[in-house]
Amino acid sequence: MRTQRWTTTLAAALGCLVPDVRAQTGSLKDLGSLLASQKNLTTFYSLIQKYPQILFQLPSQDGVTILAPNNDAFEKIPYTELNAAFANNDQTIITNVLEYHILSGSKTAAQLIPGAPVFIPTLLTNPSFSNVSGGATVENVKQAGDVVVFDLEFNGGYVQVIDSLLIPPANLTTTIESFNLTSFEGALYQTNKLTNYTTTPNSTIFVPQNDAFQALGPAIANMTTDQLSAILDYHLIPSQVLYTPNLTNGSTFVTANGGKITVRQGGNNLYINSAQLLNANILIANGVLHTIDNVLNPAGPDALPNPQIASQGPVFASAERASNLPFTSAIPCTSSCPVSSVTSASASVTGEGVAATRTSVRSSATAVSSSSSRAGVARARETGLGGVGLVMAVGGAVLMI
Structure with missing residues (x-):
């Protein structure tokens, strides 16, 4: 049941009430009045007015944190995967993208610990776009910097301004x-497992880099389909979305083939069995992906890493470097293909899913403070500590508040 607070918020956001609602809400403005007062959020505000159904999803108890792209962020749309959707006013995609900018609960920069990533669920729960329980997440990281961060508070949560669309x-x-x-x-593709790995909800997948496969050569390229399937399933943890804070030293997890992997820490590095974690916390529609420097071997779960060397050796007998990358010939042709070839299974920005590269999601941004908040238009709480200042990377795209 929605409270009167959100009834007021919705009406004000749609322009149905006069701007001054302080008599009803005390010293804080409602969301509509706050957005209307921020001159760098006019495009975002107009979208909220155009698609008001988003506001009906706002929780009534714990509040929300809204990551509001500034006007400049929308100028970047022609260079992103979202160009066609916004050009064609695709309501399904636009509303789902906007939902991805609304975090569950009131979050402030002061609540974050520098260097410790926090993964926060959003209101994006449409299974066509998100196949994880609780809603698609964004990654929020506080980093050291020389800019003071502000949270713009309204009656029901906080607005934080970002310089790119998530x-x-x-x-x-x-x-x-x-x-x-x-x-x-x-x-x-070769084992016909792509659909399963893509559609299984709440998945954690450890993906070896290309060089790891090439280093094995015939030791893996000559495997039967069943043998290769068992190897791949040893890289998938079903029913758990494990981010790096969950990967603690000594923890073990059961994989899709029934085996166990062990997380080990050596210095500043994390290892899965003996494979080093290279690129962590890559968000995917059905969970999270981590890249590793070696192919995991279910027959050698006790393999230990050597933190003194940069690259770990293969854990397969008779490994021999191949001249070509194994298995790539099994990938369907996607360009300059014969007429009879199979087209790519990759999703595009359609109602079936928003296809986006992680590079786009992690676009860099500069942290700034809202000039209107400095002028007292909205009550802003400074969260810089001792003048050090904060920079937050949010969700992938990076925060600029």
Whole structure:
């Protein structure tokens, strides 16, 4: 049941009430009045007015944190995967993208610990765009910097201004292609596992880099389909979305093939069995992906890393470097193809899913403070500590508040 607070918020956001509602809300403005007062948020405010159904989803108890792209952020749309959707006024995609900018609960920069990522669920729960429980997440990280961060408070939560649109996580196929993990992709095609890995909800997938497959050569390329399937399933943890804060030293997890992997820490590095974690917390539509420097071997779960060396050796007998990347020939042709070839299974920005590269999601941004908040238009709480200042990377795209 929605409270009167959100009835007021919705009406004000739609322009149905006079701007001054302080008599009803005390010293804080409602969301509509706050957005209307921020001159750098006019495009975002107009979208909220155009698609008011988003506001009906706002929780009535714990509040929300709204990551509001500034006007300049919308100028970047022609250079992103969202160009066609916004040009064609695709209501489904636009509303789902806007939902990805609304975090559950009132979050402030002061609540974050520098260097410790926090993964916060959003209101994006449409299964066509998000296949994780509780809603698609964004990654929020506080970093050291010399800029003071402000949270713009309204009656029901906080607004934080960002300089790029957050693009919801892409599906697995798009993501592994963006990170050039083509041997793993080809192995999924060769074993007919791509659909399963893409559609299984709440998945954690450890993906070896191409060089790891090439280092094995015939030791993996000559495997039967069943043998290769078992290897791949040892890289998938179903029913758990494990971000790096969950990967603590000594923790173990059961994989899709029934085996166990062990997380180990050596210095500042994390290892899965003996494979080093290279690129962590890559958000995908159905969970999270981490890249590693070695192919995991279910027959050698006790393999230990050597933190003194930069690259870990293969854990397969008879490994021999191949001249070509294994399994890539199994990937369907996507350009200059014969007429009879199969087209790519990669999703595009359609109602079936928002395809976006992780590079786009993690676009860099500069932290700034709202000039109107400095002028007292909205009550802003300074969260800089001792003048050090804060910079927050949010969701992938990076925060500029």
